[in-house]
Amino acid sequence: MRSLPEVIRRHGGVMATRELLALGASSHALTAAVRSGVLLRPRQGWYALPSTREEYIRALRVGGRLASVSAATTYGLSVPHEFPLHVHVAHESSRLRTEEDCYRRLSEAVGETTVVHRGRVQAPTLATRLRVGLLDCLLQVATTESEEDAVACVDSALRLGTLDSEGIAWLRARLPARRQCILDRADGKSDSYPESICRCRLATVGIATRLQVPVLGERWIDLLIGDRLAIEVDGAAKYTQDMTPAQVAKTMNADRLRDAFLEALGYHVIRISYFMVMFDWPATLSMIQAVMARGEHLSRRR
Incomplete structure (x- = not known):
């Protein structure tokens, strides 16, 4: 051999x-x-x-395959920045171990955060022996994660083209009625996780947005409220510690040029960060609402 x-x-x-x-x-x-x-x-x-891949090794130690948001990352889907390991195991599996030590029983480990899934999924193939299939992954996310996280995940699958109308129908047939709204709210135009979350949270308070609105056929706006309030949402990886000062400056200059371009065309631009969406949302929402209260989202044309 x-x-x-x-x-x-x-x-x-x-x-x-x-x-x-x-x-x-x-x-x-x-x-x-x-x-x-x-x-x-x-x-x-x-x-x-x-x-x-380390996540695959950790899932194997537990005794199963990557599941839910853990599997979603391997498909390139949008998920929260941090989450515990999710592992799918056979319904009858009992000899589960911790993700770091194959000799330590998961049931006896104190402080372990591994999330174990046991629902029925499609049988593993060569491509899915280390992770559940894409549709099973999305079903697990849509069933067990928060509604807005599930919408973000489905958004990204639509954007990547890995989820089609047949897949949507498959998910709808298996989702409980109370979670059907996730599929209804999903939109493949959302370009990032925080963008999806921002859109969902604005919709929750009755603020409608349009996504990826083209400007002069070239540039586009992440989220547009009304006629002219442009919300630009920066992802978590926009600025990283391994970026050089020159790379940071180049990115910042590109953002400023983009914002200035939109302002010159009559848009009111608000640029918000991943942190503002995820960890300071009440203040961020209040800022957007204050701008709307002044009518900055409405056309200036008489």
Whole structure:
């Protein structure tokens, strides 16, 4: 047989012991590969390449596959900035371990935050042996997460084109009636997680917005209230610690140019950050409402 790393790589980076033995690997060779660091054994009966995504390894240690928001990140979907590990396990699974120690029982661990899902999902394939399928992932998010987080996640799936009308119908047939509104509120035009959250929170207080409104066929506005109140929403990764001063300056200058362009065309621009949306929303909403109270969202044309 080919080398163990090559075989496991061809199978998605993770394989069960029984699969490797069936292909001709020996127990001695597997043990030697682990001792030398060529392979990892995240859990008894499973082997993985050291390059395998850490979240997959942690889920394997627990005894299942990534689920809900944890799986959503692997599909490139919008999720909260921080969340515990979500793992889907078979309904009858009982020997669950912690995500950091395959010898420590999850049921006996104090302070563990791992979220375990046991609902019925589609059978794993080579592409989904480490995570639940996309539709099951979205269903879990829409069922268990907050409404606005679920809307943001579905928004991003629509934007990426990974969720179509058939997928929406599949989700609608399985969602409880009280969660159907998530699909109704979803809009594939939302460009980021905080943008989706901002839109949802404005709608909650009766403020309607239009998304990604084109300006002169080139530039666009994240959220437009009324005729001319432009809300520009910056994502969490807009400015990061590893950015150089020159990169920060370039990004800031681009934002200022964009804002000045919109102001010159008669729009009133409010730029809000990820922090303002997620952690200072009451003050942010009050600011938007104060501007609207002055009629800044209405056209100046008589």
